Amino acid sequence: MSSSGFASQNGAGGTYANGPSPNPVSLYPSNQGYMAPPQPTYLNSTLAKAPTPPGPNTNRHQPSPVGMSQHSPHQSASPNHRPVLTSASQSSTTPPNSYYQHPQQPPSWHYGGASPPAANHISSALGPSAYSSGASTLPVFQNTMQPVGPVPPYSSLSSVAMPAPPALNVLAPQTHPPYGIPPTAMRGTPPPPAAGVPPPPPHAYHNDGSYSSQPGQMNRPMGMAYPSLQPPSYQSMPGMQTSPYIQPTAQPYQQPSVGTAQLSPSLAALSLQSETPEALRVVNLLQERNLLPLGTVTVPTPCLPQDLQKLNCSPEVFRSTLTSIPQTQALLNKAKLPLGLLLHPFKDLSQLPVVTSSNIVRCRSCRTYINPFVSFMDQRKWKCNLCYRVNDVPEEFMYNPVSRSYGTPHKRPEVQNATIEFIAPSEYMLRPPQPAVYLFILDVSHNAVETGYLDVVCQTLLENLDVLPGDTRTKIGFITFDSTVHFYNLQEGLSQPQMLIVSDIEDVFIPTPDCLLVNLKEGKELVQDLLKSLPQMFCKTMETQSALGPALQSAFKLLSPTGGRMSVFQTQLPTVGAGALKPREEAAQKTSAKDVQHLAPATDFYKKLALDCSGHQVAVDLFLLSAQYCDLSSLGCISRYSAGSVHYYPSYHKHHNPSQSERFQKDLKRYLTRKIGFEAVMRIRCTKGMSIHTFHGNFFVRSTDLLSLPNVNPDAGFAVQMSIDENLLDMQAVSFQAALLYTSSKGERRIRVHTLCLPVVNSLSDIFAGADVQAITCLLASMAVDRSVSASLSDARDALTNAAIDSLTSYRTSVLTIQQPGLLIPTCLRLFPLYILALLKHKAFRTGTSAPLDERVFAMCQLKYQPLAYIMLMIHPALYRVDDMTDEGALNIDERTIPQPRALQLSVEKLSRDAAFLMDNGTVMYLWIGRNCSPAFITQVLGVESYAAIPQNMTQLPELDTSESSRTRAFIDWLRERRPFYPTLHIIRDESQLKADFMQNMIEDRTESALSYYEFLLHLQQQVSK
């Protein structure tokens, strides 16, 4: 059994028909505390059978007519290979089964030998809050300089690689690097592990001084009197302004050099060979069930010299699936782990160094921004860490505005911060920075008005009108639509807003284009009038049609001269005009339980319009509020390709579903007031020898590595897959740099640069030791979404399972030195099978029709464009017992005591009728009250007399003056504060309708259509042992 790349890039495409496995999941005694013996329901993932004829690969290298290819076009399985989700260039021609040559291990599922796993054998060593989402716990930036002051007339570098995109609709075909490269160095069979030799530790480097380059030779006088010492364009913080640190003499500097080999990783590893790092400690998953960490899941720290690691980019912003980069693609293929980066480039940061400079120092060859991982040859030369070109240090860079000293270019903030922002000079603009422009497009059909959403939108906007990001140039406008499209003249001088109706939706035109988008400051009163009157204007409408397409077309016409943001609120399937859609859900549900149809858009109308928007710097955010099917997979394209965001509130109704309404209102506030960047592009560069080939997120790929982002927001995440094109043999480290050029809401052109440096290693054990299980899971999730759409859901599910099987097999055959029974995994990956199972049970990928099509598609959207921190809770929710919380180990924040209950495994066996549990899945929290929960808790926290008195639809905890109440509320509030969007709370009991939703998150338990965690492990073990 072997693996191919993500797709059949080596030619013979085809999809798999997966039949039942000849080896059903092994049965085992049911007295082990697990549920009934498994049915072979999970068998479709094992063997590839019956390859179908060459698949849909004919367009592999043909740019699509609109130049758009968001996912790799090579996603169908090749006939020789099982579906796997490895990177596209990891193809293999290895014959099946060649990876599984080690002797079969006898199954050994007895927990610790004699004692069967009793239901409550879990040790109590679990710690507080196993999963945190979005919370910033790492102090990221030490340097808090803020720029002020004038820009000196420095001469600037001549060429500019990242200009502001023109306001032209230029949609160049995406030019991926070729995928069809035959595998270069794939080995059929890994060498047998050397018996008795422990795996080398991952520490290839030491901070032993051998990295420091020699102090540069100063060959010219330095100091205050130096003629080019100019007024600092970069002013430090007040506290720093008095720094007397201006030294007239040359300072030796210790710039760590990582560009060339100075110490081979293997040499470095020798010194540590006696100890096995914790990350590689072997865990037998069949024996150890208690895997959730005490606190948050640790992010592995790259094994870099300490001085470099200290400067490295925060993993909250930029992280890699492998924190140790394999030296060759062959080695990567052998590890069977995906290689990719996860980015949260516009994350809200509490501290961000900002530099104003007319001369932003970049490599003359590859345009990399100078960063902490370049090497200074001497004071006048720096060597690019991406392409190795030696560049001159510009004269003005010799002055350090932080220390106000001269001659220490390596102390400049650009070289001391892996995340930094530049205020860009004029050459980064092709036109004056655009103003903030907000256009709201509101569904006012009968269906929409009936939900009551319009009141919420208008009210929330009224309340936040003054805090919309922007400046005196900010513009705003409104369009409403039902079967026709309505515009609102808000021109200054009018006594009230004027409504203009365009009924010709076949060829929609813009009446009075100059008066529809108005300066918010000048037109504020009219805007307020409109917002106050809009909900009433349509309250009696009987119009049921929806002309969403024509409304979007006219909105595009309105915004295209400036660029900006469209916020679209839609409550039903568009029925008339361009972009009208037909219901597809019923057909989708009729098909086999295993696969789901209609995950792909029904029309390219929304994608094409999105690409027009992207070309004119317009992003479209979609708010879908509906109880009925809206074809999110088609509608979502409008946001996906224009770099917008999608928000979905199924069964929204202001009165019938108050908690949903509350969430919508809070989310909307966050949406309206969060930071925004306009007319943005993001480029991701990597060290020569590596390449980026597939992007995930919402954007349009303008060229191989340039993402067009008409808007960028702090809640957008991106992922990329990478391959190693050339052997990185003489490199100790490689770097990755993401540069985001955008226009701030204040009209400044800014560039935010993140640089990540990772060591290169040459052994599999080092690769495994640096594996980042959360990043791997998130990247695989994105890849699986693509796979579901391009191939099929079952194909994606198989590939997910195979990802776990393959990496475990590789570990077992190539890393483990002592074979022992069980399902063995290094500590750092111990949660991998659990996360894979969680993905298989996630709404995006679960089998059957239990997930409405739109909800499934929305879950897929979220996996693709949300940052890792938000996704992890969605994949693996957190469960806490909350009726016995104490102050032990509690946090103290702003004089509030926040208890930290332990995170529990997601299994019914963890629940007790005597207790109360909180489950947090990111967007929803369930407070489940056991039937026999102590009356004291029920009274003191819920404020009702007894279990029976708990209301059916309780969504809020009363503020009671009891310590239990304040403790519980403090914990829930704290969880909510740690993420940007607002999770609703449902208090449920056994009879509640939502109990099924709650139980669906019990990932470790068996369901009708899915294995329990233990069964899944057995399945993996069986495959790995082949």
Ligand SMILES: [Zn+2]
């Ligand atoms: Zn370079």
